[in-house]
Amino acid sequence: MRVEVYQPRLRWDVPHDLPALLTGHVVERIERRGKYILLRLTRGSVLLHLGMSGSLRLVETGTPRLTHDHVDIALSNGLHLRLHDPRRFGALLWCDGDPLQHPRLAKLGPEPLEDAFDAAYLHQRLHTRHSAIKPMLMQADIVVGVGNIYANEALFLSGIDPRTPCSALTLQDAQRLVGHIKQLLQRAIEQGGTTLRDFVNPHGKPGYFQQTLNVYGRRDEPCRVCTTPIAHIVQAQRSTFYCPHCQKNALLSAAPENLSKNSINQG
DNA sequence: ATAATAACCTGAGGGC
DNA sequence: TGCCCTCAGGTTATTA
Numbered sequence: 001m002r003v004e005v006y007q008p009r010l011r012w013d014v015p016h017d018l019p020a021l022l023t024g025h026v027v028e029r030i031e032r033r034g035k036y037i038l039l040r041l042t043r044g045s046v047l048l049h050l051g052m053s054g055s056l057r058l059v060e061t062g063t064p065r066l067t068h069d070h071v072d073i074a075l076s077n078g079l080h081l082r083l084h085d086p087r088r089f090g091a092l093l094w095c096d097g098d099p100l101q102h103p104r105l106a107k108l109g110p111e112p113l114e115d116a117f118d119a120a121y122l123h124q125r126l127h128t129r130h131s132a133i134k135p136m137l138m139q140a141d142i143v144v145g146v147g148n149i150y151a152n153e154a155l156f157l158s159g160i161d162p163r164t165p166c167s168a169l170t171l172q173d174a175q176r177l178v179g180h181i182k183q184l185l186q187r188a189i190e191q192g193g194t195t196l197r198d199f200v201n202p203h204g205k206p207g208y209f210q211q212t213l214n215v216y217g218r219r220d221e222p223c224r225v226c227t228t229p230i231a232h233i234v235q236a237q238r239s240t241f242y243c244p245h246c247q248k249n250a251l252l253s254a255a256p257e258n259l260s261k262n263s264i265n266q267g
Numbered sequence: 268a269t270a271a272t273a274a275c276c277t278g279a280g281g282g283c
Numbered sequence: 284t285g286c287c288c289t290c291a292g293g294t295t296a297t298t299a
Contacts, residue, residue: 011275011294035293052292053277068277087277089293104294131270140294148292237272239291272298282288 002074034144051089123174126166134162135236
């Protein structure tokens with residue numbers, strides 16, 4: 001492989017000796033852990049993270065480099081793997097040993113769609129914590145893959161106020177949260193992701209999941225269930241959207257019955 | 268130990 | 284037209 005690094009300053013610096021590390025090795029398999037892509041080579045692994053604006057594409061030799069194309073890896077089949085990332089929140093890391101033990105991956109929580117992520121696990125992890133549930137859902141050491149949009153949507157579907165202290169959540173709350181997180185992510189994947197501004201999927205098309213959002217980005221718009229204007233607050237430097245009527249603090253009440261029906265978008 | 272906050276980076280969009 | 288400001292996102296480093 002021939003490797004060109006045009007811009008090494010990503011989330012973390014791209015290894016300066018990347019060309020030497022990659023040249024002559026074969027990609028044996030490609031995996032994913034959380035939001036990291038793992039390229040397992042005959043010796044060592046490449047860890048890729050696309051941040052919020054990153055993308056990978058395969059191009060032919062001679063394809064002009066675009067602004068924000070940061071790395072080009074020439075493959076033995078004649079194609080080039082290009083890493084493009086305008087906002088540079090992504091990363092390209094090298095790992096000699098077991099990539100799952102890399103410092104960035106070793107402490108990640110369970111995959112949301114696997115059985116290990118269940119109500120008992122989530123409740124056990126949360127019941128001793130006192131901070132608000134919504135930012136906690138986005139913490140990768142609790143569960144990976146739940147970004148801002150899905151945290152907001154899962155709490156709405158579960159009828160839980162995003163400000164609720166984790167310690168106030170019951171096992172039943174955890175049950176609903178886990179179920180809705182799994183359902184949301186599953187359906188979002190099927191529909192090709194959620195389009196936010198300039199996101200496009202590998203086919204260059206926008207995701208279609210946005211059409212089904214109940215609260216995210218809907219400040220002051222009517223709740224699809226009760227028409228109450230959707231509220232907006234900031235938690236941990238992130239926008240939170242919720243319905244003040246449908247989403248109650250778990251200390252005070254359970255989810256309204258109408259949230260269980262299929263009259264609203266569930267992804 | 269937990270919890271809260273700042274930082275990284277660029278482009279889009281709004282206001283003037 | 285163009286400048287300035289704010290915001291979006293995932294994750295970690297730093298501070299209380």
